[in-house]
Amino acid sequence: MALLLKTSSDRGPWWREEFGKALPDLEFRLWPATGRAEDIEFALVWKPEPGFLRALPKLKVIFSLGAGVDHIFEDPHLPEGVPIVRLVDEQLTRQMVEYAVLHTLRFHRQVPGYEAQQRDKRWHELPQKMTRERRVGVMGVGEIGGAVARKLAGFGFDVAGWARTERKIEGARVFAGRGQLTPFLGRSEIVVCVLPLTPDTTDILNARAFAAMPRGSYVISIGRGGQLVETDLLAALDSGHLAGAALDVFREEPLPASSPLWTHPKVTLTPHVAAITDPRSALSQVVENIGRVRRGLAPLNVVDPKRGY
Numbered sequence: 001m002a003l004l005l006k007t008s009s010d011r012g013p014w015w016r017e018e019f020g021k022a023l024p025d026l027e028f029r030l031w032p033a034t035g036r037a038e039d040i041e042f043a044l045v046w047k048p049e050p051g052f053l054r055a056l057p058k059l060k061v062i063f064s065l066g067a068g069v070d071h072i073f074e075d076p077h078l079p080e081g082v083p084i085v086r087l088v089d090e091q092l093t094r095q096m097v098e099y100a101v102l103h104t105l106r107f108h109r110q111v112p113g114y115e116a117q118q119r120d121k122r123w124h125e126l127p128q129k130m131t132r133e134r135r136v137g138v139m140g141v142g143e144i145g146g147a148v149a150r151k152l153a154g155f156g157f158d159v160a161g162w163a164r165t166e167r168k169i170e171g172a173r174v175f176a177g178r179g180q181l182t183p184f185l186g187r188s189e190i191v192v193c194v195l196p197l198t199p200d201t202t203d204i205l206n207a208r209a210f211a212a213m214p215r216g217s218y219v220i221s222i223g224r225g226g227q228l229v230e231t232d233l234l235a236a237l238d239s240g241h242l243a244g245a246a247l248d249v250f251r252e253e254p255l256p257a258s259s260p261l262w263t264h265p266k267v268t269l270t271p272h273v274a275a276i277t278d279p280r281s282a283l284s285q286v287v288e289n290i291g292r293v294r295r296g297l298a299p300l301n302v303v304d305p306k307r308g309y
């Protein structure tokens with residue numbers, strides 16, 4: 001029996017090497033060299049084409065190559081009854097926290113403003129809020145967003161989180177549900193969006209959300225591009241209501257060259273690299289889950305298809 005890896009990155013041979021060390025008895029196949037479909041028990045995938053997984057008749061587990069699973073649920077022909085497992089990975093979380101902290105501090109300390117002044121050779125002090133006066137809001141306070149909120153609270157920011165259900169985060173007030181979205185946004189001058197993409201969170205960063213945020217606020221979007229209405233963001237930046245945005249994820253990836261986001265003076269963007277799955281860290285949980293399934297146990301970190309995350 002075999003594991004099939006389908007990735008769009010060039011890290012396939014690296015995964016093969018790491019799997020070879022950890023599970024030498026498991027045959028490793030790297031897409032497109034799928035071989036006999038009947039041999040594949042485990043699939044480790046990123047953005048599988050519709051119908052790809054259903055064509056593997058002996059599949060026991062679908063592993064996402066990331067924390068998000070929206071790229072799997074996009075397939076309307078998923079095989080029924082096969083558990084979908086996401087990554088819950090310390091290294092992935094750490095990188096996401098780094099990215100969120102980096103841009104929060106950048107906005108809080110007005111780095112874009114000072115960079116503009118440097119271009120003009122202008123020596124001028126901008127007004128600076130105290131850390132405890134800066135209200136940061138984290139949309140999605142699960143594995144990653146929870147760690148982001150705790151780290152920012154540790155810096156001394158006035159942090160709030162927003163989740164679907166009520167939960168406790170040390171150092172942060174958590175707002176829950178749609179009914180509390182507007183008050184959450186209304187108190188948040190820097191919003192970090194680290195939500196999973198589901199029907200409920202699609203287009204959630206829209207003109208209404210931006211209007212609810214205080215004038216001069218910032219958006220850091222690291223969940224999924226489908227959450228951000230890019231034309232609404234551009235309008236809010238151009239009107240001066242929003243002061244800046246840091247974007248890692250986009251509706252269309254790679255971001256088309258024609259997108260005005262590339263050159264907008266208030267936008268910093270990166271090519272979906274806030275966190276990059278590293279086999280040296282992520283492999284152990286896949287190995288553990290394969291072991292569990294072989295022993296007849298349910299895998300860990302199975303997502304709920306009804307919730308979509």
Ligand code: NDP
Nearest residue numbers: 067068140141142143144145163164165196200223274275
């Ligand atoms: P989790 O499932 O651990 O947490 C999700 C959080 O979002 C939970 O707090 C959940 O609420 C909340 N949430 C979900 N739906 C809603 C909703 N409708 N309204 C309000 N809150 C909601 O996920 P992770 O933290 O592990 O990952 C989050 C996302 O980050 C991934 O799905 C992925 O899209 C993105 N990501 C991006 C990366 C990048 O490189 N840019 C890298 C890694 C992840 P509740 O607590 O009530 O369940």
Ligand code: OXD
Nearest residue numbers: 065066067068275277
């Ligand atoms: C993820 C990602 O979901 O890299 O892990 O986006």
